[in-house]
Amino acid sequence: MSMLRVPSLEIVYLITGVLLIIGLKFLSSPARAKTGNLLAGIGMVLAVVVTGLDTRILNWTDIIIGALIGVPIGYFSARAVKMTAMPQMVALFNGAGGGAAALVASGEYLRLNAAHATTPGELVPILLSLIIGAVSFAGSLVAFAKLQELMTGRPVTYPGQQVVNALIVLAIVALCVLMLVGHATPPLFVAVAVLAALLGVVGVLPIGGADMPVVISLLNSFTGVAVAITGFVLGSTVLIISGTLVGASGTLLTMLMSKAMNRSLANVLFGAFGSAPKGGAAGAAAAGGGGPVRSASAEDVATLLAYSRSVIIAPGYGMAVAQAQHSVRELSAALEKRGVDVKFAIHPVAGRMPGHMNVLLAEANVPYSQLFEMDQINPEFEHTDVALVIGANDVTNPAARNVSNSPIYGMPILDVDKAANVIVLKRSMNPGFAGIDNPLYENPKCMMLFGDAKDSVSKLAAGVAAA
């Protein structure tokens, strides 16, 4: 079917490709990002309209049924989702895309099978699209479950795990070879699909919740690749261009994120991060390794903040779950009113996705000019009176600097411990998402303010305003 190209339709697809590329380019700058999204959206609409004119479409019923179900689901879940749940929403949409690519490949297989035309040349892209799409679909669902806390965010490991995973890969390869040498039967096809989905599940299970941003980004690029290969299956250049764009840019983003954690992608995927501190102080019993921890009242902290000259706020996932960003904005406004210099230190992997903190703080109307990336802000901690850590744990953990057996050893961190005073807002002494103790809390300069982040920050804002 792929040779039935109509030149005028192809021109529109080309325009779509160009719009998507320019859209992505614009999305790289804050001022033009919205225009970029709009351009990409226009490109998408053009592609859909023009596909509607394709002579291969004989029956609109199923297209309309599917759209009538899918469009409202996508639209309303995107409207309803809380900003803090954005990462898992992206994971879910990504899984849908991967699943769609696998199903499109399955549809093509069905057509070829009915026509007894399952040649290796046709089968190879179909199988690749099926496998990558199914891995992305199932893997994204697991990532969603982990972030939504439907299951444990900690790595799920069991003896012989890598062997089992390797066996699944081997089985998939063996089945594909069987199909390519002439046994392209539907049961084998279904078996490949099931095994690929299983691979997606077992591949993501051993990865800790703290690494989910990297995994979602990687699965995002997987879906891109699956869509590109679907383009080969259907002979559609617009799918090849768009899918490959996503595959390449997603891979780059994934590498940037692993780099921000100073780890290789292989280590993220296969290192069973977070299961390492088994030997030693681990679990809920470890109240920071046993050292003395000072806790302070909101009044004390508010006074300290109100009479300091400079404050750097280091937000983390705790701020996101408590929805504390608006209170944080109020606190920062109250401090600025008193002439205190307030800056925000944004660690590249604070929260659950790169840029997560920026999105939340932007939502609360904190101006960009107050947000600083790690490399810019780290030299400033030494000259700062108070570093206020709001629900950030692993990204401030000094163990990353000097404890060589720590799972986060080598990860660049915010040097909050170099400030004259460190205040840590935290729900309890439970270790962070990566499950690692934080020696920062035993630092004599450090005081803990326990409680819900939103609650604590509101009290601080009120205290500063009254001071």
Place this chain on the structure above:
Amino acid sequence: MSERLLFELTVFILSIFVGFEVISKVPSMLHTPLMSATNAIHGIVVVGAMLVAGAAIGGEIGRTLGIAAMILATVNVVGGFAVTGRMLQMFKAKPTAPDPQAKKS
């Protein structure tokens, strides 16, 4: 290698370079919206889903596959763009004094 495959491989390889090039300089604050936007862009698979669902081949199984592909693809593309739009909505230009009460979502 057929002429068509050669052409498609050319497009594929060149697109890889464009993909790397086009986003190489992104401030980290835009990483999440960017990931969300690329997520929306692979929703282009809706084009493939339309072709499969519209071909109406393969009996009941084929129909089910086509409808399911349409549902998933439209969820991806519509949800993807809507979520990206929402994220970018927050990156308003702020030349004037920000108003904390302005947003309650």
